[in-house]
Each structure stands twice: as C-alpha cells, then as structure tokens.
Amino acid sequence: MIRLENINKTYFGAQPLHVLKGINLNVEDGEMVSIMGASGSGKSTLLNILGILDNYDTGDYYLNDKLVKDLTENQAADMRNRMIGFIFQSFNLIPFKTAMENVALPLYYQNVNRKKRNQLAMEYLERFGLKEWADHYPNELSGGQKQRVSMARALVTQPKIILADEPTGALDSKTSAEVMQILREVNQTGITMVIVTHERGIALRTNKIIHLKDGVIENIETNNPDQLDFNQEIK
C-alpha cells in the first residue's frame, strides 16, 4: 500500500535542517503500524509526506502503486480526498460547522449531493454513537466525542488508508483506549492505518512499531496486539 524509497527532506531555514535522511519503508495493505520517536525525530514530517500534506526532496513515494511526486495542487487534493483519511491530535474540526456538517465536508469536495452527503454523515456518526450530537458544534462536544467526529470524517469517504497524528494526544487514558479500540476495529475492516505516537501504550496496540531517530529508521519491531489485555490502562 505504501512504499517509500530513500526519502529525504530538508527544511531550509536560517539553519538548514535535514529532517528525513533516506527513509525506506513498506506498509502492506490492511496493516496497522505505528511510528514512534522522540520529538524532532521526523515522525510528523514523515506522516505529512505520507498524507501528501508536504512534499519531499528526493526519493520515491508510491501510494497504492502510484508514484506520488511532483503532483499539482489539485491532483494532491484529489488524492488526499479519495485515498486518505486524516485524524489529528487537535481534531481540526471546523468550529462553525455542526458535527454532521464536519463529517459531510469531504463528500462536498467529491461533489456528492447534499442529501446523500448528510445521509452518509449520519450513518457514520451513528456508527460512532454520536447520532444525538449531530447538530452540535465542536465546542459543545467532549474531547473523545470530537475525536470520534473526526474519525467519522476520515472514514466517510471510505479511504484506503488512515493517517493518525497523535490521535490520543489530547485525550485521557480511558478515552484513549476507546479511540484505539475503534481504530483497531476500523483496521479490521481492511483499511491500512498509520499512527504517529510517542506513547508506548498506543504503539503496542499496532502490529508493527517503526522506531524513528534523527531522521532514520532505527529498527522495526513486530508486535502482536492480540496478546494485549485491551481493558488495561494505556498510560
């Protein structure tokens, strides 16, 4: 699903910063992997490149066997819209739209008509137990609810891959466990999942843990989350 070949990325500022130094990585279809690393290790940059939110300098990135390189803005937007669902630490919901409108928004950019959009958005909200909250604005929801809304928004377009950047970073441990449980269930429907985290407890709930250090992959740890007691506290 994802194939990275010798990806390099440098931020040119007052002091050029070589963030990614030749990343080679394969993520198979339906895999659930996590990327761990200290802050500054390049994990967020890597995720942004995977999400086509940022570009890379050299190397090749294949998403679903298509080379993602030198895309026009519109092509990138289109690919994000159809292939990728995002989940962010700070949820990134639009504050003046209701839960349902937020979930329906990606479909708007697929030119799905309003009736169909709202119907699909409701279905996903219902799936995440948020049916009663459909008409509420983000600031009227709890952290866990917001993250569930953003998961619904990520899934509503039925993407091939979910990219989650510290999805539990702003949540307490109980809610974090719930969110991870949902992500796990989503993964079991066949959607590939990449989670960036710095919490060991979160990473242990994925099949593969990629350790990033100073812009290079230090090692890849295989993990069997089924052995984990899912009711145990994460943090």
Place this chain on the structure above:
Amino acid sequence: MALRRNKLRTFLTGLAISWGIFILIVLLAAGNGLMDAVGKQFSSRSTNTYTLYGGMTSKPYKGHNSNRWIPLTDKDIRLLENNFPHVDQVSPRVNSGGNAVYGNQLSPIVLSGVRPVYAKTNDVEMTMGRFIDELDEKNNEKVLVIDENVQEQLFDPEEDPVGKLIFVNDIAYKVIGVWKGNPNSGGGECFVPFSTLKKITNKDEYSMLNFTTYDLDTKEANEAFEKYLRTQLAHLHEFDPEDNSSIYIISTMLQYLQTNKIMNTLQIFIWIIGIAMLISGIVGVSNIMRITVKERTNEIGIRKAIGAKSRSILASIVVESMIITTLFGYIGMWLGMMVADLSGDIISKAQEGNMVTINIVPSIDLGIVLMATALLIVCGVLAGFFPARNAVKIKPIEAMNYR
C-alpha cells in the same frame, strides 16, 4: 457558510461598506441640491437680462456736486431703444402706491407699470389668466395683474378674479391674471401696462429699467457692453464714467457666470471629499477582508487536508465577500437615498410658507450612486480575493498549524 458564525466580523465589514456608501450618497445629494437651487435661480429667466437702477453720484464731475441723485427717465429709454447695440426689448418700471377696492374689501397695493417683456426678464410666474400683452400696452388698457396675496384679500376662495373690475385710487381696472407674487417683498405688487400707469401718474422717473440683449454670450462681450453702456449713460446724465454708484447695472449673465464659477469649485470640492470617503471605505473593507481571510487560515488548511481544491476555497471566499459587500452596499445605498429623499421632503415642506428663495433640496444622481456602489463592491471582492489567494498557496499543514 462562515458568515453566520462570525456575526460581529461580518457586521463590522458590512458597516464599513454601508457607511462609506451612505456618506457618499448623502454628500453628493446635498451638493446636487445646492447646485439645483442655484441653477433654478437662473434657468427660468431669459438668457441675458440687464437691469438698471438709479443711484447717487459718489464724486463731483463737471461742476456737479457729489451725492447727486441720478434718476432713470425717458431719456434713458430713448437712448436704449434708439438702435443701441445689442439691446433687444426695453421695459421700464414705474411705481405708484394705492388701495385696491373690490366690493367692500380693501387691500393696499403697489402698482407697477411694466411692458410685456417684464414677465420674461423678471421671471413672473402666473397662476391664473394672462400677463399684460402688447395690445394692452399699445392701447393704454386699464388692465391689472394682481398677486395671490391681493387675490386672497379681495376675493372669496371660490371666486374667479379674472374679468372682475377693481378700483385702485378711484380708477377701475379689469383683472386679467394672477401671479404668484414676490416672496421677498411681502406681497401686494400688481402689474398694469406701462403706458397706462405713465399716463395716469405722469411721472418721468423710473425705479428700474429692464432690457433683454442679443449676441452677448461671453463674459468679455458682456463686460465690454457694460462699460460702453456706462459711458453712454454718463454722457447723458453728466456723471463720471468711472463712478459705479451713479447708476447700477446688473447683468444676469455676468451674475450667472460668476455663480457658475463658485458652483464649479464647490462641485470639485464635493467630489474630492466624496472620493476620499470612497477610498477610506475601500481601505476599511480591504483591511477587514484581509483579517477575515487570515483568521480563516486554519480552516483553509483543514479544508485542503480533506481534499478541497484551491479553486473551490478561493471561490467560496470570493462569493462570501461578494455577498457581504453587495448586501451591505445595497443597504447603505438604500439608507443614503432614503435620507436624501426624506431631508429633501422636509426642507421643501419647511420652506413652503417661508419667504426664502433658495430651496436646497437634496437630489441623487442614480448613475453615480450605482457606480460608486459597484466600485466598492468590486474593491471588496478584490480585497477578499488577494489575501485568499495567498492563503490557499500555503501548504495545508502549515495553514492548519497557523496561529
């Protein structure tokens, strides 16, 4: 849309636009009203009329003392009528006071003996019947044009005064018409043919002399004519041609040209203020739009992350600013026009009974109003467009993390 969740911001943007348009319209309307009022003073008169008044000499001349009264007499009429260049029709005015009596009603009046051309030169507005004509003048007819004031005092409201006989100083006159009256003199001025009144009073001294001219179209021609006229009159009455107070010469054309110059300056001034207003409105709108777009950078980032194309974000922002500017521009335009209309009505009403000759009634040039509104709308939209274009150029991840 973002409009409804950012009510204050939207309202402030709108206020800037509405206010700009509103002030511009009210200002232009007031300016127009002033122009109209002054224009009206001249428009109804024939293009060029000269008026002479007798005066007092201010310097001694050829053995005459100063402070000598110079009357207008038959000599002057003969001078002007006897192939004097550029002079068309002459109408002297001879005055006589008296009481008008009809039935048992009485009204003090001033009789003015004038020729038919007087109606044109002095802007006599008839409300009933007719003015004196050439036949009346030729046959010394005892006919009378009364003003509304006298009509009110002598006649019942339902009674038609035209054709009735009234007595003035024991001489019977037939009323042939009613005119509006001179609002500046308290009323009571009635017209009879010059020849008639001259015969009755046997006066050879006239309070005023009017004449129309031809072929005097420029300022220079009028000034030259006035100078020539004064020399001729000075020769006739033996006063110093440089002595301007001996006989007063007033030209509507020269007055008109002078007023026109003042009006043009005023108009330019009003336009400068108006344009300055418009510019400050545009700057205000641009600033608010720029801030609005900046505030939405996060939202733009989120939208791009979930698959929005730059074009669609740009379109939504432009449409939004278009809606705001159009709606509030329209409100400002509407309010401005309403205030201009309303104040126009109030001023007209307030001055109806008043003896004021200048009515400043604000009026609006719809073309200019629409153009100014359209300009502000276009600028508002552009003001939204450029920052929006910059915002959508930012990488989505940077936009999302923008604080």
